Every structure is written in C-alpha cells, then in structure tokens.
Amino acid sequence: MNKIAITGIGIVSPSGMEKRAFWANIKAGHSKVNKITRFDASLYPSRIAGHVHDLDAYSNISSRLLKKIDVFSHMALVASEMAIQDAKLDLTQENLKRVGIFMGNAIGGWLYAETELRDMYLEGREGVSPFMASAWFPAAPQGQVSIHYGIKGYSKTIVADRASSLMAIAYAAKNLERDKNDFILAGGMEAPVTPYALLCCNTSGVLSQQNAQPQNAYRPFDKNRDGMAIAEGAGILILEPQERAKKRNVPVYGFITGFGTTTDGVNRIDPADDGKQLARAIRIALDDAKLSPSQIDYICADGAGTILGDISETKAIKQVFNGNAKKIPISAPKSMFGNLLGASGALDVITTLLAMEHKLVPPTINYSTPDPECDLDYCPNKAQTKEIKNALVINRGRGGINAVLVLQKEGKT
Amino acid sequence: MTTEQKVLTVEQKVKNIFNKVLDIAPEDIKSDAKLDESLGIDSTEMVEISVGIKKEFNVKLADNEIKKTHTINEIVGILKTRGIN
Numbered sequence: 001m002n003k004i005a006i007t008g009i010g011i012v013s014p015s016g017m018e019k020r021a022f023w024a025n026i027k028a029g030h031s032k033v034n035k036i037t038r039f040d041a042s043l044y045p046s047r048i049a050g051h052v053h054d055l056d057a058y059s060n061i062s063s064r065l066l067k068k069i070d071v072f073s074h075m076a077l078v079a080s081e082m083a084i085q086d087a088k089l090d091l092t093q094e095n096l097k098r099v100g101i102f103m104g105n106a107i108g109g110w111l112y113a114e115t116e117l118r119d120m121y122l123e124g125r126e127g128v129s130p131f132m133a134s135a136w137f138p139a140a141p142q143g144q145v146s147i148h149y150g151i152k153g154y155s156k157t158i159v160a161d162r163a164s165s166l167m168a169i170a171y172a173a174k175n176l177e178r179d180k181n182d183f184i185l186a187g188g189m190e191a192p193v194t195p196y197a198l199l200c201c202n203t204s205g206v207l208s209q210q211n212a213q214p215q216n217a218y219r220p221f222d223k224n225r226d227g228m229a230i231a232e233g234a235g236i237l238i239l240e241p242q243e244r245a246k247k248r249n250v251p252v253y254g255f256i257t258g259f260g261t262t263t264d265g266v267n268r269i270d271p272a273d274d275g276k277q278l279a280r281a282i283r284i285a286l287d288d289a290k291l292s293p294s295q296i297d298y299i300c301a302d303g304a305g306t307i308l309g310d311i312s313e314t315k316a317i318k319q320v321f322n323g324n325a326k327k328i329p330i331s332a333p334k335s336m337f338g339n340l341l342g343a344s345g346a347l348d349v350i351t352t353l354l355a356m357e358h359k360l361v362p363p364t365i366n367y368s369t370p371d372p373e374c375d376l377d378y379c380p381n382k383a384q385t386k387e388i389k390n391a392l393v394i395n396r397g398r399g400g401i402n403a404v405l406v407l408q409k410e411g412k413t
Numbered sequence: 414m415t416t417e418q419k420v421l422t423v424e425q426k427v428k429n430i431f432n433k434v435l436d437i438a439p440e441d442i443k444s445d446a447k448l449d450e451s452l453g454i455d456s457t458e459m460v461e462i463s464v465g466i467k468k469e470f471n472v473k474l475a476d477n478e479i480k481k482t483h484t485i486n487e488i489v490g491i492l493k494t495r496g497i498n
Contacts, residue, residue, distance in 0.1 A: 064436040068457070126467065130460035 003255040003411050004173040005245040008087025008238030009350050010079035010187075014050030014231050015337040017058050018082055023354045025336065026362045027383055031215035032337045033229045039195050046207035048214035049193045050231030050338030058082070068131040069144055070109025072191040075234035076141035077148055080185050084149075087238035088250050089183070091149050100181040101142045101155040102172035103236075104164030104188040106342030106397070107197055109136040114196040141189050154180045159342070161397025162302070163261075164188055165235065166345025170259035170405055172239050182244065188343035189234035201230050201341075204269055204398065206306050218339070219366035220303030220332035221310050221374040228305040231338025235346030242411045253353040255408045258289025264400025270308050271396055275316030281402040282320045282392065289406035291390055293321045296328055298361055298391040300352045301378075303332020304339075313394065314374045329386060331379040333362040345395040349405065356388045356409045423470075423497055424489050430465035431485070434458075444485045456480075462488075470497050 011018055014032035015025040025032065032050050041047035055071070058078050066074060084091065091099070113136035119127035134140060139157040146155065154175060158168040165188025172186035192201060201207055208227040210217035218229040245252050260281040264272035271278070286293060302313055318325045333351045334340070340347055355362055360383045367380035393405045428442045435458055448454045454462075459482070463474045466488070472495045474482075482488055 062436070067434075067436065126464060130457040130464075133457060 003242045003257055003408070004176050004239050005242045005252040005411065006237050006254055006256065006353060007240055007245050007250050007252055008083040008089070009253065009353065010082030010086065010236040011347070011350055012052055012055060012058070012075045012079045013233040013235070013337055013347060014052060017054050019086070019350070019354060023358065026333055026351060026354070027358070027360060029363045029365050029381060029383065030336060031365055033214045033218055033231070035211070035214050036193060036198070038193060041198060044198055045202050045209050046227070046229070047211050048208070048217055048229050050229060050233070051193060052232050068135060070112035070135045070140065070191065072105060072109045072189045072234070073135070073141040073144040075191065075232070076103065076145055076189040076236065079187065079189070079234040079236040080145050083185060083236040083238050088248070089238065095182060096150050097152045098182040099151045100153040100172065100175060100184040101145050101151055102158070102168040102175065102184055102186040103142050104158040104160065104168035104342050104345070105138050105141070105190050106159065106161045106164050107190065107192055107200070108138045109140055109191065110197040111191055111194045112136045114194060145185060160401050160403070161399065162339065162341050162344055163395040163397040163401045163403040164342035164345065166348065166393060166395040166403045166405055167261065169237060169239070169256065169345065169349055170403065173256040173259070176239060176241055183238060183240035185236055186239050187234065187236035187346035188340070190341045190343040191232045192230045192341055193232050198230065206269070206304065208305065216366045218305050218335045220301065220305045220335050220364055221314070221371065221378045222367045223369040223371035225305045225307065225310065228339040231340045233337070233340050233347065234343055235350050237346065237349065252411060254356050255411050256405060257408050258285040258287070258291065258406030259404065260284030260288060261401070261403045263402065266400055269398050271312045271400055273308055273312050275312040275314070275319060277400070278313065278316035278394070278396065278402040279319035281404045282316060282394070285392065285404040285406050289408070291406065294324060295390050296321070296392055297386065297388045298352065298355065299328055299330040300348045300391060300393045301330050301332045302394045302396045303334060303364065304396065305335070309396070311373045313396070314376055317376060326376055329361045329377050329379045329384055331362055331364045335365045345393065345403070348393045348395065349407065352391050352393055352407055356391065356407070359385060359387050361386050361388070423492055424485065426469055427466070427485055427488050427492070430462060430469060434461050434465045442485065446485070447483055448485070449483070472497060
C-alpha cells in the first residue's frame with residue numbers, strides 16, 4: 001500500500017469531544033463507563049455504558065433536520081465537521097466529485113427504529129414517522145454527510161460488526177491509492193445505548209455484568225474479565241495521499257500503510273480459539289506495509305474483554321511475534337470509554353495516532369489479576385512513555401471477522 | 414364569524430402544523446410559497462404533514478392528493494372541500 005496520510009481528526013466520545021479533551025482523559029486512564037440512566041435498564045444483565053454528553057453543544061445541525069435523523073447520523077455530522085476543520089479544509093475550494101465518504105457501523109440507527117416500531121404497535125401504521133424510511137439504515141450517516149457538504153465522490157458504508165469502521169478506513173485508503181478520490185472522510189459511528197440495541201448486545205453474551213462498579217467492569221486481558229461495556233460515539237478521519245498533504249502544507253498525524261483481513265469460519269458469535277486466522281490477518285497487513293514483526297512498536301488490541309476473545313487474540317500475537325511478543329506494549333484503550341462496536345476501529349486509530357504524537361502508550365485499565373493464558377505486556381493501568389513509529393490496530397467482529405491496520409508515524413522522505 | 418375569518422383560521426392551523434412538525438419558523442411559512450422550492454419540503458416531510466393534518470382535522474389526505482399539493486393555500490382548499498371551514 002502506498003502511504004496515505006491522515007490530516008484531520010474528529011471525535012465524539014464518552015472520553016470527550018475533540019482530540020484535546022479526549023487525549024487528556026486517555027492519558028490519565030480515566031474510566032467513562034457509567035450506569036445507564038437514559039432509560040430503565042434495571043432488568044438487563046448488563047446495564048452500563050459509555051455515554052456521549054455534549055453532542056448538542058458541538059452541533060450546528062438544525063432542529064428541522066434532527067427530527068429526521070437518528071443520533072448516530074448526528075454524531076457523524078458533528079465528528080465530520082471537527083475533522084474537516086482540523087484538516088484545514090475549505091470544501092468550497094475542492095472538487096466535490098472527487099471527495100469520498102467511507103464509514104462503518106454495526107447496528108444502524110436503533111433509537112429511531114425502535115421508537116417507531118413501538119409507535120407502530122401502539123398507534124398502528126399511521127403512528128410511524130415517515131422519516132423512519134431514511135433515518136435508521138446503516139448508510140444513513142454517509143447520506144447525511146454527503147448532503148450536508150454536497151459531497152459527490154465514490155463512497156461506501158461498511159457493515160462488519162465491530163470491525164466496520166476499521167475496514168471503512170482501510171478501504172478508504174485503498175480507494176485513494178487507486179486515485180479514485182482526492183480525499184476521504186473515513187471512520188464510523190454507533191449509538192447502541194438504547195433499550196432494544198442493549199438487549200441484543202446482552203443476548204450475544206459478550207457484555208460485562210459487573211454493574212455494581214461500572215468504571216471497573218470492562219477489564220480486557222484481566223483474569224476476572226467477563227465481557228465488554230458498550231459505548232456510543234463517532235470518530236472521523238480525513239485521509240489524503242501524502243503528496244497532496246505535502247502540497248497543502250498541513251500537519252500529518254500518521255500514515256496508513258497496510259491492511260489485512262481474514263475470517264475464522266467457525267462460530268456465529270465467538271472467535272476461533274486458536275487465533276490462527278487473526279495471526280494470518282496480521283501477517284497480511286505487515287506484508288502490505290512491507291514491515292517485519294520486529295518493527296512494530298505498539299499494538300492497539302481489540303481487547304473484547306471476553307474469555308475467548310482475549311486468549312485467542314493473545315495467541316495470534318504470539319504466533320506472529322514469537323519471542324518478541326512480550327516486548328511489544330499492547331493495550332485496549334477502549335477499556336476506558338467502552339466498546340463503540342462498529343465505531344471502535346475509528347476510535348482505536350485516533351487513539352493510536354495521538355499516542356504516536358505524544359509518545360505515550362495508552363493504558364489498559366482495570367487490569368489487576370494476570371491471566372496465565374494472557375501473558376503479554378498489556379500496559380496495565382498507567383500510560384507508558386514510548387516513541388511509536390509503527391503500530392498495529394486490531395479489530396474483530398462476531399462471525400469471526402478479523403481486521404488489522406498498520407499505522408506509521410513517518411511518511412516517505 | 415365571516416367566511417374569510419374561518420378560512421384564515423384553518424390556514425393558521427395548517428401553518429402551525431408546518432411549524433410544529435418541521436420546525437419551520439412561522440414567519441417563513443407563506444401561504445402561496447411553493448412547498449418544495451421555497452420551503453425545501455421533501456416527500457417524507459409531506460407524509461409527516463399529512464399525519465399532522467389527520468390529527469388536527471381528522472381528514473385523511475390521499476397519497477395522490479399530497480403529491481399534487483404545491484402550496485399551503487392548496488392544502489387549505491382541499492380541506493375546504495372536505496367541509497373544514
């Protein structure tokens with residue numbers, strides 16, 4: 001893969017809005033997972049989540065439009081504007097037919113969908129808002145962002161469970177490599193803190209039930225882990241070829257240089273326990289970036305926090321990095337803000353880029369009891385100083401989806 | 414009450430539906446303004462408006478009636494033919 005530069009970041013997350021607030025919370029290891037109070041979740045086995053609080057304060061979207069869109073599109077619009085500003089782009093000066101949107105999410109706009117379904121059963125067919133037709137579906141945010149800015153280039157929405165946005169970012173980079181667009185808004189959004197979405201996540205059996213202490217519940221790689229906490233938010237990046245970024249004379253956070261994806265082909269929920277297909281995805285990504293395993297300085301892990309997820313991820317890393325595996329810091333920053341499902345990859349990429357910028361490995365929080373089957377350096381509880389030149393981001397989805405992205409700090413000289 | 418005043422009342426009620434359902438400011442809602450061109454109203458918004466009309470006047474506008482409607486005056490005219498004055 002040729003080097004594709006990342007020149008803008010937009011963040012809507014439980015750990016803060018915009019990169020400065022977000023990084024301050026990540027650096028400090030603060031947990032932002034809390035009890036769900038937005039609706040009565042008292043009968044759910046898992047009733048904790050990472051919540052976004054300040055969306056309206058950062059939004060310039062009209063109330064007329066807000067009636068017609070789900071909150072996941074709203075989050076995408078706010079994060080997109082932040083990313084555009086951050087990248088110092090003036091869209092009036094761009095050829096909008098050569099601007100793309102690549103975004104991912106796992107479940108669509110369920111707050112809108114379930115509210116309208118309820119109305120259908122209570123009030124009948126006429127109780128359902130006609131806006132339902134365009135509000136809930138997974139490609140709705142792509143559509144809303146394109147309408148908002150008049151963007152008309154090659155665009156795509158990726159739905160691949162928790163690997164959705166990492167894949168969207170990777171395919172955006174591939175698209176730029178083939179010169180299909182000048183630049184792309186890439187990332188993801190998810191809004192699963194709703195009664196029905198939370199129920200579905202609960203029944204999949206991957207959520208932590210440590211409700212008494214929400215901030216300590218999501219504990220990837222710890223022996224006493226019992227699953228993840230869900231979270232809502234959006235992460236949008238501006239991707240453009242290195243030459244164009246240089247010509248525009250804008251700062252570059254880092255470069256996307258490799259991608260690998262495989263599927264386990266084993267189980268509809270759980271990953272394969274041997275980690276072999278994830279290991280193969282890591283190797284494909286490294287080959288794509290023309291890097292050897294010894295050149296990797298940091299791994300931003302999927303860190304599902306499930307028994308099998310963390311063991312199989314650890315096995316995959318060991319298969320690729322052999323004796324070096326214990327020397328590479330690995331962490332799951334999402335332990336702090338929760339798992340944004342389809343948007344988690346975008347947040348992982350952003351966290352890794354900020355880690356490169358600040359020369360600091362973000363921690364895996366809530367780590368207290370080592371698991372003999374997860375015996376690598378997970379950067380427990382406290383950020384570690386380290387220069388990161390090359391990093392991997394791993395995301396995995398139900399049904400055995402494995403996706404690995406390579407990020408590099410330096411571009412071509 | 415004169416006929417003119419009654420028509421004005423229905424018209425104001427229809428304008429209020431536009432304001433309530435779509436958050437369009439009352440001063441922006443002109444009776445003869447083109448709904449699609451001036452107010453930017455799309456097909457799903459028109460369906461939402463027709464739901465509002467059903468609730469307010471208990472008059473069901475057929476889909477082909479909605480599609481043919483271009484101004485608030487025309488909506489008021491249809492309501493008049495259904496006995497809403």
